[in-house]
Amino acid sequence: MDSKKIGICMIGAGLRSNVTRLLFGKHSNVKLVSICDPDHKRAAERVESLGFNDVKIFSQCEEAINQPGVDWVMIFSPNTCHAGHIMAALKAGKNVFTEKPMATTIEDCEEVFKAFNNSNCQLVTGFVLRYSPIYRKVKELLDAGTIGKIISVEADENLSVELGAYIMKNWRRLRANAGPYILEKCCHDLDLLSWFIGSLPCKTASFGGLNFYLPENDYLRIEHTKSDGTGPFNYYPDPNAVESPFTCDKDIVDNQVIILEYRNGVRATFHTSMSNPIPERRMYISGSEGTLVLSYGKISVRRIGEEAVRYYDLEITDGHAGGDQVIMDEFYKAMMGELPPKSTGLEGLESAVIALSIDKAQRSNTVVDIESIWQKLGH
Ligand SMILES: NC(=O)c1ccc[n+]([C@@H]2O[C@H](COP(=O)([O-])OP(=O)(O)OC[C@H]3O[C@@H](n4cnc5c(N)ncnc54)[C@H](O)[C@@H]3O)[C@@H](O)[C@H]2O)c1
Incomplete structure (x- = not known):
């Protein structure tokens, strides 16, 4: 008891x-x-x-x-x-x-x-996502040296049009409520990249803009909304949503590409967009002895010289790839003093600094030196 x-x-x-x-x-x-x-x-x-x-x-x-x-x-x-x-x-x-x-x-x-x-x-x-069994399996495989040392990573978070519209219809569409989109939605992925790569990025550049959720595309919402009000642009319930994700005021981007170089020499690209009938959250990790690809619930791994690709199928569709239940279970243990939490203020600080540096790079059209920020913060 x-x-x-x-x-x-x-x-x-x-x-x-x-x-x-x-x-x-x-x-x-x-x-x-x-x-x-x-x-x-x-x-x-x-x-x-x-x-x-x-x-x-x-x-x-x-x-x-x-x-x-x-x-x-x-x-x-x-x-x-x-x-x-x-x-x-x-x-x-x-x-x-x-x-x-x-x-x-x-x-x-x-x-x-x-x-x-x-x-x-x-x-x-x-x-x-640090609590999800699938991401934990990736970390375990990487730490075991399954693909040798990581050389470079290609990652993305391309949202479904349903989720993109939800974001563009609520408080998240304004930086004054949410901060930049790369922070609000992709800080999870940036946190995973640091965790998997085992290092922090020291340089970043980025391009992004608003090219889909524009008034001239409102015809898509009108065309695809059924007479009962349902459709891809009204998919998630939200009592505070505005009517149209296209015509409402907003100041976040709806697509962004990013490059990052890490302190340990690993390089990564990240692509995000929010208007897709084929959504994707994928990581392609190229290592010195093999390749690991993570796409939703499936991990594919092959070492150089291995006969065939190995698959780990951990498809869990429940809340955040199974992470919701595990984070609450482990949070309970942290409250009881039985287990230290896996994500603390440190991960909160690091992923936010990375996202905000990317945002600065995109808005200023410059390469941002994140290393100087880590130095200032004593990291
Ligand atoms: N970890 C995840 O995967 C994940 C998923 C979804 C949301 N979130 C985060 O959870 C938070 C809430 O998101 P949500 O989807 O529940 O949004 P939501 O819009 O459904 O709910 C936000 C609630 O905050 C209330 N609120 C507004 N101003 C407030 C204030 N000053 N003080 C107290 N409450 C206030 C609103 O009335 C509303 O009930 C966000 O920070 C979001 O980034 C995290």
């Missing part, structure tokens, strides 16, 4: 906060104490969906955080709120689980990281 009682304050009660059902549903000693969300209706619906009935709802995070019995603060608010919410929780002496990204400016990342290091609190970041 679980004896240690753990009280949770939830900040932001939207779609992603639903992942906590995998925590509360398994462990009766973990209790939701308070919620902060300016949308009280949404917060009340989340309380009900999680099966609680005595949860206090607030609009100000400090009130929710300082409720008696709160041990951990779980942050699911829009990205630009994260730094302030983490700082408020650490100031109150609470442990934190925050969704990615940790912050949306390098200055805020630095401030949060310092506050975390100077506290006695834990800071867990939601890099859910």
Whole structure:
């Protein structure tokens, strides 16, 4: 029986906060104490969906955080709120689980990281793919030297048109809420690249722009929306979505290409776009003794001289390639003091610095020297 009682304050009660059902549903000693969300209706619906009935709802995070019995603060608010919410929780002496990204400016990342290091609190970041069995298998194969030393990597995250439209219709379409798209959506992939390559990038260049979600393409939405309102441009439910991803105001890119050079000499390219009937999340890793290709749930590996390609088929379609359940299971163990978390403030800081450097490279049309930022941060 679980004896240690753990009280949770939830900040932001939207779609992603639903992942906590995998925590509360398994462990009766973990209790939701308070919620902060300016949308009280949404917060009340989340309380009900999680099966609680005595949860206090607030609009100000400090009130929710300082409720008696709160041990951990779980942050699911829009990205630009994260730094302030983490700082408020650490100031109150609470442990934190925050969704990615940790912050949306390098200055805020630095401030949060310092506050975390100077506290006695834990800071867990939601890099859910680090918890997915398929990505863990890739890491295991690479660390075992299956393809020798990594030489170069080609990676991508090309979103379905359904997911792209969802992003372009909600708060994520504005940098003031989400930060740049490369941070908001691709910080997972940048984190995986650092993890797999075992190093940090020191230089980057990038080109990107908005070429699909433009008013002249609104005919696609009109043509493909059925009389009942369903269609690829209305696929994911979102109470706060605008009508058209094409005609609404926005200031993020919808396609971007990136090159990166790592401290250990590995080179990588990354391509992302958000309007695809054939979505893809793939990594092609070229090594000194072989090749590893990861495409969704399938890993293909062949060593030089080997007769045939070896396949590892770990297709798991449940939440983030199985990562949602594992991150909640391991988060529970971290709260119980049984297992250190696999993604902390360090991964939060590093992936944000990389994404924000890429964004700077794209916007300034220059090669950005990330090494000087690592030096300044003492990394
Ligand atoms: N790890 C992952 O794979 C993953 C997946 C999806 C979302 N996320 C992250 O989770 C976070 C939430 O995303 P979502 O999809 O649930 O968005 P959402 O729009 O569904 O929900 C956001 C919620 O935050 C609330 N909110 C707005 N301002 C707030 C404030 N100042 N204080 C408290 N709450 C506030 C909104 O009312 C809304 O209920 C984002 O940071 C996103 O990047 C992570």
